[in-house]
Amino acid sequence: MPFNESQFESVCSTARQAAIFQSAADALEWDERTGMPLAAGGYRAQQVSTLRSSAHQLRTDDVYGDALQTLLDQIGDLDPHSDQAATVRGLHRDFVRDKKLPIDLVTRLSVATVRGQQVWDDARKRDSFDAFQPALDEIIRLKRDAGARMAEGTSHSVYEALLDEYEPDAQVDQLNPVFSELKQQLSELIVAVTDSPQQPNITPLQRDFAISSQREFSRNVAGWVGFDFARGRLDETSHPFCTTLGPNDCRILTRYESNWLPSGLFGTLHEAGHGMYEQGLRSDWFGLPPGNFVSLGIHESQSRLWENQVGRSRPFWEWLYPKAVGAFPEQLSSTELDEFYFAINQVRPSLIRVEADEATYNLHILIRFELEQALINDELSTSDLPDAWNRQYKECLGITPPSNADGVLQDVHWSAGLFGYFPTYTLGNLAAAQLFDAASDALGNLDTMLSRGEFAPLLEWLRDNVHRHGRCYSGSELVENATGSPLSSTHLMRYLENKLRPLYGI
Known part of the structure; x- marks a missing residue:
């Protein structure tokens, strides 16, 4: 026919x-x-x-x-x-x-x-x-x-x-073994890091950074890495997010803290990564599968790649740090690059997911993954939810939230009905590391490019291998086509080990 x-x-x-x-x-x-x-x-x-x-x-x-x-x-x-x-x-x-x-x-x-x-x-x-x-x-x-x-x-x-609304065809019995293995590997690495006598000095990140200066610097960084402000804008909100209101209208939102520089800066890089994915989709297919993102796991891979694989890398800061010192001379001029780089890669169990380091972040996700399944399966009542949350944090991260605001109330997701969303964050972290490795292999001298502030080659590689395909391939097909192998935890763990072991002397 x-x-x-x-x-x-x-x-x-x-x-x-x-x-x-x-x-x-x-x-x-x-x-x-x-x-x-x-x-x-x-x-x-x-x-x-x-x-x-x-x-x-x-x-x-x-x-x-x-x-x-x-x-x-x-x-x-x-x-x-x-x-x-x-x-x-x-x-x-x-x-x-x-x-x-x-x-x-x-x-x-x-x-x-x-x-x-x-x-x-x-x-x-x-x-x-x-x-x-x-x-x-x-x-x-x-x-x-x-x-x-x-x-x-x-x-x-x-x-x-x-x-399935967020990660089509994903099944719990397929995710559980992947997440379980990742949890064990991360826990072992986190123990080694936190037990090391070699720890970063994070004082340079806790100085008084004027919000107005952070706004200007964060906007500049988003533009430098490739977010197109002719087709998008950056605003502020209580919980950072990205939304697309039309084929040429992408909104990214962040939040700033005057005494913690990473919050606004890395939040902006994260949302800019989401935004660049949206801007890389084909606008003439807006509202149709070829012009729509394939899954939230892939979407998250783009935000985490720019926030972490790029944004927390040494080559990136070799280029950006002089600009950061220029933007915040009183706060950073006495701090050497090595000290700053170690500080932004601190590993320490913390209360807030969106401010968690790369190593502990996925433990935050796995806690939510277990709890939301129990809520939907009617195995946990909301009356017992705050205590269950606190127990999980004590068990997995060794800390207990002092308040519900810093505990069970910290995320907007459940209030928005986004049950099933959280596991896509960990899937995104796995895909980000794997895609970045493939881009590095394809481009050859990616570290050198980043150290020169040359981000276009990486963005174009992502455009060609991820963005332009929309929903023409499944998320798993997209990763395998771009990287040559199915999604696994190997790349993420190798990335974390290679970065953290030298920093912490372990």
Whole structure:
């Protein structure tokens, strides 16, 4: 059966229309997180839910679904990774999943998560888990319902159906052995590092860095590495994130602390990595699979690569440190590069995930991975969640949060209904190390390039091997095509060992 081009254009038009509603809702949520008056929260929830419901109705229309099924039967002769085949396959997959969710549930989820984020933000400021708990209970109840519906007709558990939204086809029994091995290897390295008598002096990072100077410097760094400010902007919020509001409108958000330089700087590099991935997707396919990111694990690989493999490397700081001293002369002029480099690579168990070092970061993720499974599987009540959180931190990191604000309330994710999101961070860390190794092999003298501030070759390699493909390949296919081997923990552990053992003399 020949491929029906006219029908293909029709379903693409519907998908693009849905993307307009979706991106409009994203714009309102960006505004909510950056400057919306507190009293506007109730009506904002209605606005966002109306837009998301409209997008859902378009994406689950029966005529649209029938057309996708017809096209799916016609793509057999096409290259399976072509734009047309990937579009039909991706849109049909989304239709089948979304069709299982009634519009009433979508609306209630949207309202609950918009309001949930508002309640969470206030509860964290007041260090009151009790204030957040009713909203969290409602979100969990709705997500269980959604997960159960999406799992129908599949081999997925309820939790896996939620995970599938962020990391397609990922299964818990496949992730567990990878994460378990990584946890053991990391724990051994962390013990060796923390027991070493050779420790960094982090005082240079704790001096008084004016927020206005940090803003200017962070913006410059984002632009230098490749974030395009003609197609994006940098703002501030309580929890850093990246969102795309259109094919040429990427928003990245960070936060600054006057007495801790890494927070704003590395937060900006992290979000710039997300932003450069979004800016590297093909804008003419915006709203369709070839113009959309393949998975959150791959998305996270791009942010972590620029934050860590680039941003915490010695070659990068050989180039950037003189500029940092110029931006903060009183704070850094008396500190040598070696001392600064050691300080930004400190390994120390800490409370806050987004400020954790590279070695301990994944332990933060694995704690959340276990807890959110227990919540969704109804094996842990929200009443017991703060104590369970604190026990896990004591067991895995040897520390106990002094407050819920620095403990169970620190992340926005559960208030936004993002159950299944957390494991993608660790998958992203694994992919970042593996992709960086492949780029180094392909480019030959990457360290020299970084030491000269030449970032374009690395960004172009990522554009060619990751960004431009959108959803034309799966995440696992993308990694294997780019690196020549399946995703593994080997590259991340080798990267950490090679960096940390010389620094700590172990």
